[in-house]
């Protein structure tokens with residue numbers, strides 16, 4: 258079976274095994290040892306000297322946590338949005354009472370750093386910029402290096418949704434001056450869903466000291482205190498997922514972050530070349546196409562639902578459709594985490610058979 262959606266992603270057999278281990282006391286020494294070692298490795302992966310917190314919840318919980326821990330109701334935020342998940346970031350901020358300005362870009366296109374500069378120079382009241390690093394819904398990786406440089410020019414807080422990029426696409430959090438970076442265990446991390454990992458910079462802690470948005474479960478200060486004083490989490494953690502992520506992080510260390518990133522570059526480019534050689538076109542331009550998810554335009558005559566059904570039932574290959582306004586218009590191949598070039602070859606073989614059955618006539 259080839260599960261090639263952009264999360265949850267397949268899990269290596271050795272990681273599946275550790276999940277069947279008996280429970281431990283989450284207030285005992287074994288848990289402390291595990292969370293301390295995981296936190297140290299995660300800091301290397303986030304490329305940060307700041308804090309990294311492991312929260313039990315999905316990525317969206319991490320996004321909400323980033324917002325409620327750094328902002329107050331009425332704060333003005335600029336949300337750079339070029340897809341479904343950018344809109345989600347804006348929606349969450351709005352729900353908690355932020356004054357949200359949406360800087361929107363067409364779906365399938367990257368966010369434009371000069372446009373971010375213009376938006377910030379027009380409005381001095383903005384407190385924070387929220388941005389999606391890798392827009393999973395459209396297969397676009399935003400130029401976060403340039404966007405973060407602009408945000409630094411204006412000295413704003415920068416909250417980054419790196420849920421489908423971190424651990425697969427290079428993101429030097431400190432070097433780029435990102436204040437809160439959010440990722441989730443079921444994406445590039447070769448682990449099941451259940452944990453959100455967030456980095457918190459010094460500037461974010463300063464914002465946290467004044468932030469007044471309501472929060473209880475997602476409390477960064479409490480999580481930091483529990484981690485540092487006890488080697489624990491404030492609430493009962495998803496222990497089995499901790500086992501899995503701990504084992505995955507050991508695999509990451511063995512492979513090395515640079516090699517992990519290089520593997521995703523190879524796999525991403527193989528996916529793009531593969532679909533093009535089948536006569537299909539990508540939704541985004543090559544220059545900002547993502548190395549973790551490839552979005553492919555459905556050409557005239559191709560029924561996406563039928564294609565996904567045939568792939569699933571006859572080829573044992575699970576791909577993803579489009580979300581919201583892209584439903585029926587694109588399909589997506591996830592290639593992050595536990596993936597290599599051979600997996601992509603198998604997906605292409607499956608597509609070669611299934612595409613004509615789903616109405617595709619290559620020219």
Ligand code: PMP
Pocket residue numbers: 263264315316317318342389391392393394418419420421441
């Ligand atoms: N942001 C991005 C960029 C994502 O890819 C996802 C998951 N597809 C999310 C946010 C939401 O994460 P979760 O489903 O883990 O809540």
